[in-house]
Amino acid sequence: MNCNLFKFSKEAMDTVEAIERELSPVFKAFEGIELYNQSKVLKAFQDNKVAAHYFNPSTGYGYGDIGRDNLDRVYAEAFEAEAAIVTPHIVSGTSAIYTVLSGLLRPGDVMLSISGRPYDTLADVIGIGNASSGVVPCSLAESGVIYRQIDLTSDNTFDEPEILKQVIELKPRIAYIQRSRGYAWRNSLLPEEMAPTISMIHRVSEETIIVVDNCYGEFVLMHEPTYYGADIIVGSLIKNAGGGIAPTGGYFAGKRKYVDRIANRLTAPGIGRETGSYASSYLPYYQGLFLAPHIVCQSLKTAALFAGISERLGYRVMPSKADVRSDIVQAIRFNTKEELIGFCRCIQAASPVDGHVIPEPWAMPGYESDVIMAAGTFIQGASIELTADAPIREPFTAYMQGALTYSHGRIAAMHVLSKLLK
Numbered sequence: 040m041n042c043n044l045f046k047f048s049k050e051a052m053d054t055v056e057a058i059e060r061e062l063s064p065v066f067k068a069f070e071g072i073e074l075y076n077q078s079k080v081l082k083a084f085q086d087n088k089v090a091a092h093y094f095n096p097s098t099g100y101g102y103g104d105i106g107r108d109n110l111d112r113v114y115a116e117a118f119e120a121e122a123a124i125v126t127p128h129i130v131s132g133t134s135a136i137y138t139v140l141s142g143l144l145r146p147g148d149v150m151l152s153i154s155g156r157p158y159d160t161l162a163d164v165i166g167i168g169n170a171s172s173g174v175v176p177c178s179l180a181e182s183g184v185i186y187r188q189i190d191l192t193s194d195n196t197f198d199e200p201e202i203l204k205q206v207i208e209l210k211p212r213i214a215y216i217q218r219s220r221g222y223a224w225r226n227s228l229l230p231e232e233m234a235p236t237i238s239m240i241h242r243v244s245e246e247t248i249i250v251v252d253n254c255y256g257e258f259v260l261m262h263e264p265t266y267y268g269a270d271i272i273v274g275s276l277i278k279n280a281g282g283g284i285a286p287t288g289g290y291f292a293g294k295r296k297y298v299d300r301i302a303n304r305l306t307a308p309g310i311g312r313e314t315g316s317y318a319s320s321y322l323p324y325y326q327g328l329f330l331a332p333h334i335v336c337q338s339l340k341t342a343a344l345f346a347g348i349s350e351r352l353g354y355r356v357m358p359s360k361a362d363v364r365s366d367i368v369q370a371i372r373f374n375t376k377e378e379l380i381g382f383c384r385c386i387q388a389a390s391p392v393d394g395h396v397i398p399e400p401w402a403m404p405g406y407e408s409d410v411i412m413a414a415g416t417f418i419q420g421a422s423i424e425l426t427a428d429a430p431i432r433e434p435f436t437a438y439m440q441g442a443l444t445y446s447h448g449r450i451a452a453m454h455v456l457s458k459l460l461k
């Protein structure tokens with residue numbers, strides 16, 4: 040059937056088809072995970088008797104908002120956690136992580152990152168950025184938190200001897216893990232592989248709280264880090280967990296005593312989760328969570344396809360097309376800044392919204408280099424939709440992720456190939 044409305048070259052279409060044939064077992068594996076996660080989410084809806092009255096809006100204080108309370112319970116069950124808070128009152132992933140960290144840390148406490156330097160936007164949150172004007176107001180550093188960091192080993196695993204030593208010595212309040220790659224040339228960490236390190240830390244320091252930045256990781260594998268012993272996971276709702284439908288927000292989930300404590304930070308001490316209304320209804324949050332396992336699967340197929348086409352074009356990629364993934368991000372390394380920008384412009388040009396717009400590198404709040412972002416998305420900046428972004432610094436690496444439908448990812452791949460195979 041000829042559906043080539045975009046007049047892609049025959050070579051581009053043949054290349055995509057050839058790579059898809061090679062990817063068939065990989066796609067099957069993604070579908071198996073989707074089926075498991077869809078079952079888990081469906082069961083969470085049914086066990087919590089989700090019904091139409093949970094979609095009624097609330098206003099003002101939102102006392103007794105059953106839509107809010109039940110959404111929290113559904114999320115907790117889907118993430119195999121004791122408790123969860125899911126809310127449009129968190130503005131982004133960074134805001135969710137800040138809420139968690141500042142809710143758990145007290146002056147003089149140590150926060151120990153055991154997966155190296157955290158995501159760019161957290162530098163100012165922690166107070167390790169290069170802000171020219173001294174300590175960033177309201178950063179963890181300003182409130183007297185001590186930050187320490189242990190890098191991953193050269194084979195992308197936890198440096199267990201060093202972690203053991205520092206945990207015994209420092210008794211950190213938080214041991215922090217970033218699951219996804221961020222803007223680093225490394226693979227995402229598998230929740231399953233976190234388990235031994237988490238239990239080692241808990242063995243020598245029971246009070247140390249394991250916090251996992253779970254951004255881009257939800258529903259990529261069968262279980263979240265909470266299943267493997269993490270005390271708190273935290274993420275954004277305009278990435279995986281919102282299923283492309285949630286309009287904004289963030290979540291955190293895990294042990295009830297910690298979730299309750301962070302709730303006091305989210306609203307106010309003594310008020311916690313008793314308040315918080317949402318006048319436009321939690322319907323898109325329920326619907327987004329229900330769709331999330333499927334949308335994540337579409338994104339994973341798209342990422343694997345892009346790994347395949349980029350390898351075919353001679354670029355280095357991380358991960359490779361058939362690798363096991365723990366996030367939806369595909370890193371592609373280009374030779375020049377121009378190629379990198381050209382790639383991001385191709386993704387923008389293949390978008391349903393703002394497809395006519397040409398993205399430019401720009402200074403973004405929270406990022407240390409200029410960043411180019413191709414985000415022709417329905418929900419502004421939602422990177423569960425097909426997007427690509429890159430800090431403009433060497434080595435020139437684009438991080439692409441998302442796609443609400445695999446067909447869209449496939450069309451974008453042909454778009455890129457038609458341009459770059461020339």
Ligand SMILES: *Cc1c(COP(=O)(O)O)cnc(C)c1O
Binds near residue numbers: 131160275
């Ligand atoms: C996206 C992301 C964040 C921050 O989320 P924003 O919504 O962009 O603030 C933090 N950590 C990781 C690993 C991310 O991918």
